[in-house]
Amino acid sequence: MFDCVEALGVAPRPLYDVSAQGSCMLRKASSFFPNLEPFSWAINTAMQSVETQSTSSEEMVPSSPSPPPPPRIYKPCFVCQDKSSGYHYGVSSCEGCKGFFRRSIQKNMVYTCHRDKNCQINKVTRNRCQYCRLQKCFEVGMSKEAVRNDRNKKKKDIKEEVVIPESYELSGELEELVNKVSKAHQETFPSLGQLGKYTTQNSSAEHRVQLDLGLWDKFSELSTKCIIKIVEFAKRLPGFTTLTIADQITLLKSACLDILMLRICTRYTPEQDTMTFSDGLTLNRTQMHNAGFGPLTDLVFAFAGQLLPLEMDDTETGLLSAICLICGDRMDLEEPERVDRLQEPLLEALKLYARRRRPNKPHMFPRMLMKVTDLRGISTKGAERAISLKTEIPGPMPPLIREMLENPEIFEDAIESVDASSGESASGESASGESGSGESGSGESAAAPAIPAIKREREEEESALEEEDDDEDDFKEDRERGGDSEDEAWGLTMPDPMRKGATGRAQ
Secondary structure (H helix, E strand, C coil): CHHHHHHHHHCHHHHHHHHHHCCHHHHHHCCCCCCCCCCHHHHHHHHHHHHHHHHHHHHHCCCCCCCCCCCCCCCCCCCCCCCCCEEECCEEECHHHHHHHHHHHHCCCCCCCCCCCCCCCCCCCCCCCHHHHHHHHHHHCCCHHHHHHHHHHHCCCCCHHHHCCHHHCCCHHHHHHHHHHHHHHHHHCCCHHHCCCECCCCCCCCCCCCCCHHHHHHHHHHHHHHHHHHHHHHHHCCCHHHCCHHHHHHHHHHHHHHHHHHHHHCCEECCCCEEECCCCEEEEHHHHHHHHHHHHHHHHHHHHHHHHHHCCCHHHHHHHHHHHHCCCCCCCCCCHHHHHHHHHHHHHHHHHHHHHHCCCCCCHHHHHHHHHHHHHHHHHHHHHHHHHHCCCCCCCCCHHHHHHHCCHHHCCCCCCCCCHHHHHHHHHHHHHHHHCHHHCCCCCCCCCCCCHHHHCCHHHHHHHHHHCHHHHHHHHHHHHHHHHHHHHHCCCCCCHHHHHHHHHHHC
């Protein structure tokens, strides 16, 4: 007993050793010390020993990095079965289908299936039919609202005034300009719905021939009336009659065929593949070919088909016609900078009007401007067709049609005056145009460079001018001799002082 007391009381350190070696001594001493927990010291000693050893081992051996978590494995893309990158817009999808769905919803894309609207969509074929791919996105559960919410999160820091398209609103001056141009267009060009269509029966309605003289006579008669209406339209445009007579004639000659083609193409009916003239005469593609269009026919019908997706109304057609007409890059202009100043508000008006009418389709305005270049290409082909028509028709070319089709840069003969009946019609139009000239001049603004789409043809026109120097000299001499008759042919008049000034500039 005393050995145990001595061991416990005098030498506590050996107690740890004894406890470590065996528990018999503590069991024997427990009867003398009832409050002693036999194994507590051994347990505490063991825990301290383990902690000391663990700390020492950590200082000596660096711990190895924990392994990365295993990558998450998603189900294949629900749309195309490609490898999925996660859950997007509510379903497991790949990056390609995620981006395709987002773009389609944000841009309000409308797709067309060229088969039976049941195309197979997989990793290989997913890019072949956008319509069926988008339909499958909806079928598997992709959410439109998720796309919109995602877009709103990205724009939450943008100021409210930037989001609201206030710039689409027309100013008072531009609104007035739009109204005047729209009124001038509608009063000189009735819409397709206002016309009573009728067709003509002839032997060449089904087969193309070189020229059907009956159709040619009708076409030339209607074209002459259309040209007179285009002159009336031009004189109603704000600021046009403030230009010099020489510049008015140059602009009309250069753009008359452009406007004529634009107008006839807006009366295209794709279901019947026909075009309707201002008196209601409706011709199919074969009849248009036989009436004098010849190889120009398919080009004109193709252009008419390209206008359909633009869905232009009368106001946009009138503004685009005015932009075609009032263009400062035409050759032989006396005051091109002044013409550019008149064109600038027309461009701004068309841009704002088109974007206000289609707020979700901002690309429509540049697509409209691209048609100006296409119209110039048709005009070039029209000038070539006029040369070949001279050898096909039995009589002379109607004066106003020749003035319109022949390029001013390559005139070979003096400009002749129109016959008495045409002159009277043109004079009547001139009188009506002079009554509205008081509205002119309100559309001028600060000078700015012309848009690239309209100036694209400048280099080609300059090169053509250099190649035809001799013809141009002849044209200038004829113009000096016949300037008065040219004014009368286009129905344009000016006071004697202005006429003398223009003659002095020509000399």
